[in-house]
Amino acid sequence: MPVPEKPALEGLEDALSAKWERDGTYRFDRSKPRDQIYSIDTPPPTVSGSLHVGHVFSYTHTDIVARFQRMRGKEVFYPMGWDDNGLPTERRVQNYFGVRCDPSLPYDPSFVAPEKPEKQPISVSRPNFIELCVKLTVEDEKVFEHLWRYLGLSVDWSMTYATIAPPAQRVSQMMFLRLLQKKLAYQVEAPTLWDVDFRTAVAQAELEDREQPGAYHRIHFAKRDPSTSLGTGGSGFVAIETTRPELIPACVALVAHPDDARYQPLFGTEVVTPIFGVRVPVLAHALADPEKGSGIAMICTFGDTTDVVWWRELKLPVRAIVQPNGTLGRVTWGAQGWETIDAARAQQAYDQLAGLSAKKAQARIVELLRESGDLQGEPKPITHNVKFYEKGDRPLEIITSRQWFIKTIDHRDQFIQRGREIAWHPEYMQARYENWVNGLNGDWCVSRQRFFGVPFPVWYPLRADGTTDHSQPLVPAESRLPLDPSTDVPDGYRADQRGKPGGFIADPDVMDTWATSSVSPQLVSQWETDADIFARTFPMDLRPQAHDIIRTWLFSSVVRAHFENQSVPWTHAAISGWVLDPDRKKMSKSKGNVVTPLGLLQEYGSDGVRYWAARGGPGVDTAFDVGQMKIGRKLAMKVLNVSKFVLAGEQPAGAVTEALDRGMLQNLAGLVDDATAELEDYEYAKALAKVESFFWDFCDNYVEAAKSRRYGDFGVEAAASASTAMRLALSVLLRLLAPYLSFVCEEVWSWSNTDSVHRSAWPTRAELIAVSGTDHAAQRSVFHLTEALNAIRKAKTDQKVSVGTPVKEVIYVAGDDAARSLALVERDLKAACRADGLVLKAGEPRVEITLKPAGV
């Protein structure tokens, strides 16, 4: 392809991404042996959101690494996934189609969603619901793919996966069943963190703290003399302070520190809860903090995670009042129900709370306590941190329910050990991982009471009385996976036995999002699907991801690979930073400062945006800065223009004989070494800085100095030396820049090559030295020429003439070494400063310029 007259960046993205697709430039060749393959476990973006500039930032980093590895001779295994699984998608589908999922319904193959959502949501089976999810997300995925192609990700687009699609479900279910078989997964009925709006359990990893207003309520519990009968005994009161007075009916004990002299006399005695008249013990536990509140705490089932610890360790009973929907449930007090010393009063009071949300119940009970005189003083407002589900709107409750868990606590040391087998980029991210593993305080709860997710492939037998026997789950053969237990039938049963005594019932839950996404390495590597690919790609080479999900995605992936494959899932983890807005805050939609990525790519060019992203090193939070994108665009423009100069026109061929040319090529060999070493170490930003700096120097100094010679001013051989050296240097520089400025480099490469620059060999020192030879004197002459040029340009500028102004004479006096060195490149220097005469002398440094007489 000839060099265009007026080269331009516009349109390269569309033209070249189409060409790459046609040519299969990034198609994975599965015939390569493992040691020639570089496999990447790409994060699947959530499709029900939209891609933002943070995605562009981090996915570019991965692409740079992929392109470098490919040019180094590795066959890059680079699939792309879509995370269409989980709550955000589910919510959107509900609203979009006006449906609700009812897992108890059978699949209806003829179901068609209404054009417009009806007022009253339509109930559909889980398989129907999932069909709608898939239908909606397919459109999102097209938009995402277009953006990624436009950005220039060198993904093999024939290898995409969706986290809700059958292959992903199959791997998730199969790996779950194997954990179950090894007793590494288990289910138990236990207090679990619960979101009352989503009505699902959530995991420790999905929590976040939020500052909330609250108030300390100082409340009297009557001391009770055990020697008297049922009365309160009248021997005084104990005051506790609580932020959750509505949980008083759920109180099961008071607890204070064993060394706390104030409460030591009470240990082993009982007190009576206000209003409800429940006798509860006063106990000692080291977790109680004498400094907090009154130093004695009310234990409820369950107000917070500390309550759970106390409840478990002190073997207390359960009095649960908060229901899964966040309201207080009905309770019968007295003989048939909960024990109390005054059933009538307890019932009368509690009936005013039942059915209310926790918040409303609190307001009501405060009134009741005030009336009864058990509230001491007024509530004291405070702000405190409260646990929320990261996607939730109301504080988490702790509710007892049956959930699936994967064992983690007993294996912490092994997970730490696996972490040490991974090379972290940057290294300090490993500390965050270990910090998290060491801080684990419970096994990983993997079940969610949702619909759009991977179902647990499990059923339970129903006893003759119709109750469920959870102790004997029915599991399918692996060959039946994936399946949906709400529609599929366990072996040995008939469909009409579903829900009948003596029949079976499906496990209603789905796996949490990290339980399914944590198997992405096995999924993309075709574990248990294609043993050949798996052997060639697993353990994978790279997991790129953001630092905020080390505790979730990264950790859970290590857990799964450790249990299933007895290995790490990958050998490198590249952790990218965040994009910060100008206020140094993480860019987010809620702040209204998110710019649409496609608009940016169109305005600054994909290469410009890639350049900005590439400057943010591994793990480094980086400011959103269109200024850097403009600079990237200018760099791309410069590549275009200097390439036009180097490649255009007929040029003599021949050996590189001139000192300037040889020195430049040797310096370039040094650059190749440096950039290669940095990139091998995942330091793509440092490599770019070095290449960029060399490139500008090449343009401004070398090309300027060699230009006149290349035009033939000093004969054909001298011109051939310049031409050959320039072409080689350009070829090397294009290859060094190709991972970053993927479009412009490909465009320019096509002017003198038939293959793709992205499939060309990474440059080496050897190919340069073979042409330039090694000659330190030549290298020094390049250095001194640049210095001389700068000094002479300054002198011209001082005289207010243009650098291109021809002058009569230039006298350049410099040190011995410089003078000797410059003699090697005297012709080039003289031509570059447009002087009729050039005098080089050794001595005290000085530049003297004699202008031509005016009018000549």
Place this chain on the structure above:
RNA sequence: GGGCGGUUAGCUCAGUUGGUAGAGCACCGGCUUUACACGCCGGCUGUCACAGGUUCGAGCCCUGUACCGCCCACCA
């Protein structure tokens, strides 16, 4: 309360094993120069967060402090 990172020019950031503080942008000035005005040349800009210490010498090493960010904690 614990852990990890950061603090360098107006802005965005580099600063290798300690050896006279750098780049780009912005700003100012000069250039129609036959690859490029999406360009070229030049100039200005710093108590390297603060306080101690080690050293002939500290942006870099050590101790402490402050502020910013992230992660974690048994937040009654």
